[in-house]
Amino acid sequence: MFSRVACLGRPSWAILCLLSSSAVLGSVLQNGDDRPLAEKELIFGPENQNVLQIIPVDPKPPSSNPAYPKPLGMSPAAVTSALQDLHSALSVMQSTYFSLWLGKWTTAIDWTAAVLGTHLSSTLSSLSHSLSYTLPGTFDKTVKLDVEAQMVENEINKYFAQSIAYFFGEDAFAIRMEAYDDMLWVVLGWLESMNFINSHSERHYPLTEGIIREESEWHGKQFIPAFAHRARVFYELAEQGWDWELCSGGMLWSPHTLPYKNAITNQLFISAAVSMYLYFPGDDNCSPFMSDQESGVRANFKMGKQDMDECDERMKGKSTYDPIYLASAINGYKWLKNSGMMNEKGLYVDGFHIHDYGKNGTIGTGKCDERNEMVYTYNQGVILSGLRGLWEATGNLTYLEDGHELIRNVIRATGWTDTDTPTIFLTESQHQHDTTKRPSVSNHQAHDQTWSGLGSSGILTELCDPYGTCSQNGQTFKGIFFHHLTNFCTPLPTSATTPGKTFAASKDTATLHQRSCNEYAPWVIHNARSALRTRDEKGRFGMWWGTGLASHGHDFESDTPPAGRLPNRNDPLRPSLPEDATDHQNPVPSSISRCGRFPSDREGQEQPCTTGDLNDRGRGRTVETQGGGVAVVRAMWEFLRHFNKG
Template identity: 35%
Template sequence: MMPRLSHLLCALTAALPLSGASPAPRDVLADYKAAAHTMQTRFFDFETGSWPKAIDWTSAVLGTHLAAASATLTTTDPALADSYLSELLAFYYGQASESLKLQAYDDILWVVLNWLEAVQTIDHRVAVLPKGSWTGAEWRRTFAARSYDFYQIAHNGWDNDLCDGGMIWSPWLEPYKNAITNELYISASIGMFLHHPYPARNETYLWNAIRAHEWLTSSNMTDAGGLYTDGFHVSNLRAGGKQCDKRDEMVYTYNQGVLLSALRGLAEATNDEKYIVEGLQLIDAVLKSEGSVGELVFDGILTEKCDPGGYCSQNGQTFKGIFMHHLTTFCKPLTHASRLAPATKRSHRLSCARYQTFIRRAAHTALITRNEHGVMGSWWGIPAGLLTSTHSTHDTRPPGTSDFENMCVSSLQAHACEAAQRPSGTRWGDLNDRGRGRTVESHSGGLAALRALLVLNAQTNVKTRSMRAAEMWRDIGKSRWAAALEVMVVAAAALWMVTIVCWSAKAGEKAGEKGMGKGKGKGKEKEQQVEVEEVDEVGKGAYGTF
């Protein structure tokens, strides 16, 4: 059989629905549901509509994860999705909204993203649930209104006086133009343009997103490895200085993550492929950072600087979940309505399929940190019960940097920083019980990793196979229907030939045929068997990982 036709048959076979579902997606779904259950039953208080042990901004991130859970489970477990939407409604009233309005601009922007995620959840439920089902559509305007209110406050942080533009971090402190506040502003602006319905597609938001992105990419905020550093100070501010000239070289996972959803949104809104290319380059920079100064991946696992030393604050424990959430958003399939070039869509799809190995490892290594209560720890890859590790002093912070986010501001003194994070007294337990221990923030990171695997598994396993089949049609250089007819004719002929050969061989055995005739029958059968085995091997090589 011709090799090209063999490839095509394998592609067609891979595109067909299987008779039984693979156990892996069901396992991931069960793990994800269990993790969401743990987050809500152990940490959420329905009466107050809050996660009492979280702080204001991490609560907004938890609300984002909860909205995403409701959307993700809408078709697989509608009752559970309804329950999580009800808890999201409780959180709407329990959120410390008035307090948040007086906080830093990044804290305010987390709220915008929280309720834009909720709006998207409602839209998804309206689109997929049967007519007559409760979709929560009556809450769409309420969620959108909170996003709008907080966006209007945050927009005041844009400042053209210092550094030729950009968002300042806080209205209450010395001006600091950091990566996360500007990335959040871009993501919130494009999110308002795409998803805020009152009015829909307000181009002011799109302009804000484009302007902020242009400022960020020209600000020299990235290091030699392509990772976003923490931000810029103005060194001689009191003497009238206005330029960002003192860069904090510290890198965090969330600084690389939030921008991904912004870039995806910009590509969707403008049909400009440069945003997809930029997003893929940023993800690759994270994955390739292992072994370098400032690495964010250790042993193939997403790792925060504070994880090995056990000194992560509530901030640091939240960061990896943020990265995984926005990576999931970036890798959602580009819709057919998008006018991006087919080559760009293909590059996006294949790259995101390639990231599945990294995502799968993140989800698995987060799961093994679960304690007896099902709560996941912050240092992924460290099995529950492990008491010591030679890597607990591992430090790749850029020289001279201080980890302000995790309150470890001097040269790394892991034990002192870890002890400072302990809520009270000495804590005995495994490596993920050090410092703050297992918290709702650390657990939410694992939850986001599981969701990333669940969502990307579902879309990649189906779409990649069918897309490969379609690409084979184009390779043959014929129309789809002509190629399909050719395949069916050849397949039918091959099946007929196999039937004839097998029938002849059996007939020969029954008749007691000997010598040359019988030998030829076996020869043909063996030849056909070798041919089939060759097709199988081709299929394994091209499609076996899917």
């Protein structure tokens, strides 16, 4: 069963066909095995690595330089392999790093665990869409679809049970005392889980006439009230970080430090607020936080009857499409867009301090006038979900345009160049191609090998990657970007989910949005393939996806970067801190071995570089780097799955 894919009309693309979801999974199951299907095991293990096949459409032999790979085409084998690699990546993340009896990824910290939970739920959504089936049904082991459906459903139920375990293993009491951004990762994580639960139930457990709704729905729906309560509690804690006094608005990063208004906290607030508007199902559980409606001060105390009555009154109408959530998101993005937090490349820098704050007991200038020029990958990603949600909630196409412009800026900042494709505008007055030639992203024959701000040779790279000095925070960032990129590029609905509360796209707008996202697909595949090549014999992903560059004459080990600042050597690939930038997320230790190991990694003893694997340096392969692998491979699968819709 095949479905036709639209040709984009560029020389570097071929007319392609993608397998349908059923055929994709079926081909994975067959895998050259002639046993009866019911006797086979569904295996997605690390031994199946490096099977992603991208069919070249250029008959010329490829360049020997990996920085200039041959043009990428897409084939049914590529689609099948992407799904197989996604199964494998998730399996390794859960079997290697997750402890079921503790309900947590034992080596993660609070906020990175919340991100891992988000990756888990979003991947389950992808697996749910990988095959069409209806349950409950009559299982027949001689029917291929029944066997495949049971395998997929069993896998989804297995991992969802682990998500439930994480709900109880998550240290909610500790996180509520942490920074505002930590709280907001929790909000986004449980909203993602609720979206998965609803979509999986609607897709595979449709209502049957004569059967009570609760009996026909997927069992996971019983957990929505608990997940919704946690999302609400942490949103209400985090929203206290909004401050009008300094910088005329914006979220503070933390209540425990000098005021810092940074990109990630504000982007998280925007995305969380609009997601609460669109997806929050309501919550009638008032514990453990109450709100004084006059002062807005929240407290944790034992509730009497009057308190309960006030709680019940306050919670009336607190459900999906609460206009307060939407207003917060709109105000948040308006402030962020006008804050001056973008650099000359159109990328978000880390954030602002207030000059002379605290001097002589004053607020100093009270303005965001000391900008940290550090650029991180995740600061370009989280806002994409917010922009997508703001469009659906308001119908304002400029939100989508801002998102596409940011994505193109990011891709150019990795050294992926093309000057032949015009920019596509989405606003009704500009539903045509701009005649001005501007750098775009679709020509994968041209890769700039110099450091371009967020990578080189088209590979998204954290500045700390080549040195092996990324912290636990930094190891999480690239996966976050690809998760939110995938959310942004989900096809636009052409009918409103709730007329009067949400908006739909016209046919032209939906097509133009998808066509733009299709242009990003080769870059996404390029990054996913690069990430897949970092896997070790156990299927664990490395942090630096561009290690192939170092194996072709670019030595990143010969010099030890001094504390506080990375060197700017003659090698054009070597990244260096921008002027006026401080890398708070990945501080360079005072002592690093030439292998990039921290002193504590090997009990303070210098060890020779024996493996030759650049991803063994520093913290090495971790649950955070595995989460990044899951996110980028999921992005590849989703971009391939939606490719024919443009």
